[in-house]
Amino acid sequence: MVPIQHYLILGAALFTIGVVGVLTRRNIMVILMSIELMMNAVNINLIAFSWRLGHVAGQVFAIFVITVAAAEAAVGLGIVIAMFRNKETMNINEIDLMKW
Amino acid sequence: MSVEQVLFYIFAVIAVLSALFVITLKNVVHSAVALAATLLSVAGIFLTLHAEFLAGVQVIVYVGGILVLFVFVIMLISVERAVHERHFNRQWALAITTALLLIGELVFVLWRGNDSLILAQAGDKAESVLGVTGNSQLVGETLYGQYLLPFEIASILLLVAIVGSVAMSKRKTQAE
Numbered sequence: 001m002v003p004i005q006h007y008l009i010l011g012a013a014l015f016t017i018g019v020v021g022v023l024t025r026r027n028i029m030v031i032l033m034s035i036e037l038m039m040n041a042v043n044i045n046l047i048a049f050s051w052r053l054g055h056v057a058g059q060v061f062a063i064f065v066i067t068v069a070a071a072e073a074a075v076g077l078g079i080v081i082a083m084f085r086n087k088e089t090m091n092i093n094e095i096d097l098m099k100w
Numbered sequence: 101m102s103v104e105q106v107l108f109y110i111f112a113v114i115a116v117l118s119a120l121f122v123i124t125l126k127n128v129v130h131s132a133v134a135l136a137a138t139l140l141s142v143a144g145i146f147l148t149l150h151a152e153f154l155a156g157v158q159v160i161v162y163v164g165g166i167l168v169l170f171v172f173v174i175m176l177i178s179v180e181r182a183v184h185e186r187h188f189n190r191q192w193a194l195a196i197t198t199a200l201l202l203i204g205e206l207v208f209v210l211w212r213g214n215d216s217l218i219l220a221q222a223g224d225k226a227e228s229v230l231g232v233t234g235n236s237q238l239v240g241e242t243l244y245g246q247y248l249l250p251f252e253i254a255s256i257l258l259l260v261a262i263v264g265s266v267a268m269s270k271r272k273t274q275a276e
Contacts, residue, residue, distance in 0.1 A: 002108045002148070004217055005210065010112045010145070012206040014119055014138075016199055021123030023195035029128045029174060033135050036166065037119055040142050043154075051149040056242045059151050059235075063243065066161055067254045071261035073166045077173045078265030084177045085271075090128075 007048035014041035026091050028083070032076045039069045104148050111144040128174050132167060139163050153236040 014037055021034030043062045050058025080090070087094060114137060121134035139162045146155040243251055 001102070002105050005214070006108070006112070007145075007149075008210055008217075010115065012203075012210070013116050014142075016203055016206070017116070017119045017123060019202055020195060020199045023198060024192050025123060027128060029170065030123065030131050033122055033131055033170065036135065036162075037122060037138065040139065040162075043158075044142060044145060047146055047149050047151045047154060051151065056238050057247075059154050059239050060243050060247050062151075062154055063157065063239070064250060064254055066157060067258060070161060070166055071257050073169055074261045074265040075268075077169055078268040080173055081176065081269040090177060 004048055004052050007044060011041040011045040011048075014038070014044070026093055028080055028090050028092050031092065032073065032080070035072065035076075036069060039065055039072075108145060108148045111141040111148070114138075114141040115145065129171070132170050132174060135170075136163055136167055139167065151235065153239050 018034040018036075018038035018041065021037065022031050025031055025034070043065055046058040046062045046065070050056060050062075083095060084090065089095070118134045118137035118141070122131050122138060125131050125134060139158060143155045143158040143163075146152075146158060
């Protein structure tokens with residue numbers, strides 16, 4: 001049996017990779033993908049604890065996380081399309097309308 | 101090593117490597133393919149945790165739904181120009197510092213909380229509860245019984261997201 005620490009380390013690694021992606025990349029599509037990576041890392045932790053504690057609530061919460069991820073992707077991609085129509089760019093450094 | 105362990109380590113290595121590809125590759129389409137590899141190997145990890153229903157949901161909703169949506173949007177907006185631009189922003193030093201702080205924090209939490217994880221090591225009890233009963237049935241009963249109100253709230257969230265994304269991405273007509 002795999003020790004639960006290994007699942008937690010995997011989740012932490014995926015989460016950190018997602019954070020680095022959000023902080024360093026300039027392409028908004030890659031930023032949205034990094035957010036999906038972070039949600040997956042959370043799901044791994046939830047399901048690992050659900051299995052080891054013998055309680056199914058963790059899996060139900062993982063379903064809710066997937067729902068939130070789907071809603072976030074729909075709204076995020078709507079913003080990307082609206083933004084691309086107005087500014088013709090995917091580069092977040094050029095989206096500075098509200099900066100002064 | 102048992103089959104479960106071998107599968108876990110294979111899937112974990114694939115997941116981390118392709119996640120690194122997601123944030124480093126220059127072309128957005130390549131990033132999307134790497135993300136598909138990550139999501140599929142996370143589904144495999146769910147299988148090693150005996151969450152068969154979640155593994156199916158992961159493949160159908162994430163890879164079949166969300167990722168296809170990403171690829172559609174990438175297809176709608178041009179990628180040619182973005183390939184030749186700079187890919188990383190200028191604050192990468194600050195970003196690396198923040199990431200190192202986060203890693204330190206996570207390592208500290210895992211190290212300090214290691215004793216409390218003994219509770220989660222007892223696998224025998226878990227085998228009997230989650231391993232024998234049908235996983236989909238158990239998840240469904242809990243979702244529609246104990247967690248009915250959060251389920252309805254989640255459906256409202258999805259409705260709001262649908263309306264919001266349609267309102268944002270539709271073109272303004274002459275009448276407006």
